[in-house]
Amino acid sequence: MRGPVSTQAVLFSLAFAVTIAAKDDPDYNPALNFRPDNVTLSNLYYWVGSYYNGTTDVELLPYAGLASTYRSLCPNLANTTITKQYETVLALTEPSTYNTGYDPVNAFLTLWPPGFNFSSLPYPTSSDETLELDSSLEFALFSSDPTYWVEGSVENNFNWTLNATQSPPYSLSSTLTEYDGQGGFSSNVTSCNGTDTVEWTFYPLPWNLNGTGYNLPDPVIDLEFDVKTANLSLEGYFIGYEVVKEGSKTGSSMVLAVGKLKLTFLGVLDAYHSDVLVNTTDTPTWLRTVGFQNNSLNVGYTSVASGSSVLGALAIGAWIFLMSAAFSFCA
Structure with missing residues (x-):
């Protein structure tokens, strides 16, 4: 059974992984909805x-x-x-x-x-x-x-x-x-x-x-x-x-x-130009993929994917899931 302490530890490790994933864009802030600057996008496709x-x-x-x-x-x-x-x-x-x-x-x-x-x-x-x-x-x-x-x-x-x-x-x-x-x-x-x-x-x-x-x-x-x-x-x-x-x-x-x-x-x-729409949430939620090398359909994808980028994007998705779980547990 997961307790509050173990959940916080996982969330801390995921936050660290997100930081690593943004190494190609030192100004990237996962708390905002802007795409990272390691892909070339016009002003029409600027947001997650x-x-x-x-x-x-x-x-x-x-x-x-x-x-x-x-x-x-x-x-x-x-x-x-x-x-x-x-x-x-x-x-x-x-x-x-x-x-x-x-x-x-x-x-x-x-x-x-x-x-x-x-x-x-x-x-x-x-x-x-x-x-x-x-x-x-x-x-x-x-x-x-x-x-x-x-x-x-x-x-x-x-x-x-x-x-x-x-x-x-x-x-x-x-x-x-x-x-x-x-x-x-x-x-x-x-x-x-x-x-x-x-x-x-x-x-x-x-x-x-x-x-x-x-x-x-x-x-x-x-x-x-x-x-x-x-x-x-x-x-x-x-x-x-x-x-x-x-x-x-x-x-x-x-x-x-x-x-x-x-x-x-x-x-x-x-x-x-699209991130992946999560298929199991009651409000619209996206797994960040554009710029993270974890979706071969995206702009900027290369066959040599960055492991840290994949981890970072998955971490964001896991972050959303675990935050929800943590709040539910505390409630």
């Missing part, structure tokens, strides 16, 4: 977790559902459907000590134009190379703002509810009461003032629209994922603006369209 590649379909229905009462804003758009499709990476990453509040997983959904070259994304070395500021990113949902250095705390943009489970698939949901994503959806649609086709930009209904007379519910996001696939959906309402150009300047007209929004992502695991 699972990454899924897929496509996202966006459907916009002007004046549908509860927005039907506002069709007088722009009758030309009534009974139309606007669709967009994007190449997508969904990052589901381990929360860290800088995350505030309850956060079972950091979810970063990024929508890119078709044919985008992901290898062009830089390794973050300055504040203007962070993921949120990349000019090619057309739209994104960040459950908390991605961070590359620990400088204070990071608040959650979502209020996740994690359905009870003992293993994957994990199912989460949130109502976005004070967050409307980053960016918008551009499309060429009929003008409100004639038959010409003009550029529009559509945005998920922002929370700060309260008080303007548009009484529509907040968007709801649902997420489910396991070791192979992930799917995410966002359902809510949008507002749209005609794009106004005056010389070299681009602006927006007054609000002219309101309608229903449905966003759907289906993706498969990108094993090359």
Whole structure:
């Protein structure tokens, strides 16, 4: 029978092994969710977790559902459907000590134009190379703002509810009461003032629209994922603006369209950039493999694996298990 003293001794030895495993990266801190620097990664794959590649379909229905009462804003758009499709990476990453509040997983959904070259994304070395500021990113949902250095705390943009489970698939949901994503959806649609086709930009209904007379519910996001696939959906309402150009300047007209929004992502695991999702925990947990030479599918893996790196990654997984066991024993 294991007692508290023997458990503490094992945990101490595992902590020592983790320190050894980080010898190729003297700044590596296993208490944080950043990948070690012994692998080359862009600012999209900077965190411990699972990454899924897929496509996202966006459907916009002007004046549908509860927005039907506002069709007088722009009758030309009534009974139309606007669709967009994007190449997508969904990052589901381990929360860290800088995350505030309850956060079972950091979810970063990024929508890119078709044919985008992901290898062009830089390794973050300055504040203007962070993921949120990349000019090619057309739209994104960040459950908390991605961070590359620990400088204070990071608040959650979502209020996740994690359905009870003992293993994957994990199912989460949130109502976005004070967050409307980053960016918008551009499309060429009929003008409100004639038959010409003009550029529009559509945005998920922002929370700060309260008080303007548009009484529509907040968007709801649902997420489910396991070791192979992930799917995410966002359902809510949008507002749209005609794009106004005056010389070299681009602006927006007054609000002219309101309608229903449905966003759907289906993706498969990108094993090359992903750590191993543990299959026996009631909250998302990852065995650290990227940079540890213990998963031949990962970026940076070589056939001559480092024994200390393997030990270190296994130690982190064992650390999580034994900490849970230790707390249970003490309880």
